[in-house]
Amino acid sequence: MNASAADALDILVGEWLTVPDVAERLGTDPSKVRRIVQERRLVGSRRGDPRVFSIPEAFLVPGHLANPAQPTQPDAHAPWTVLASLQGTLTVLSDAGFADDEAIEWLFTAQEALPGTPIEALRAGRKTEIRRLAAAEL
Template identity: 40%
Template sequence: MTEPVPVAPAGWLTLPEVAERLDVSISKVHQMIRERELIAVRQDGIRRVPAELVANSTVRKHLPGVLNLLYDAGYDDDAALRWLYLADATLPGTPAEALGGDRAREVKRRAQALGF
């Protein structure tokens, strides 16, 4: 059996772009990251957020819960991002993609199982 391969996010947003899309202040975006409502990683020294995790003018509904479960299971930001973007034929797609559809609860269940 082959190991799942991480898929790159479709696009990236800088924190000011996230603030604009969510119509909040940049300090609110920083707070959302601190409070695990949103994930950001450094790329070339700039913190960025995967674009598909910010749907329209909101954060994906189940993302904060999934992030908290991953962090509670010992994942750091990079590991959580890698998990969110691992190709999974049973979803189909990636957990990040599934958060936008009817498989979001399954993603949350799988993240919860990582803690055991």
């Protein structure tokens, strides 16, 4: 990814978190976060100088909103978690041939068929609509 594409992605995403930052937010350790990335529940990109693997902050949600379509009561023991609908959406995008950076860009880019971006729709509980859009990329 060239510098201008990286800058454009930074503008789209806004806030990035390093693996230790994600671990702290989730109340776990960095090795668990790396395992979550290996399981493709999260993706990230190398950002900054020096280049450090970072994850978009919007991929994390308050624990009671893990599944925004069925929110639960806030729980002080699970303050943050990974957005539950993200993994399946990342799988659909990967099946469509998207590399991780491209998937992140797609999730954070406004789509004509939506009022806003796919990540905003996922965070609002509209995973079926987003996966349908992602599958159309095949």
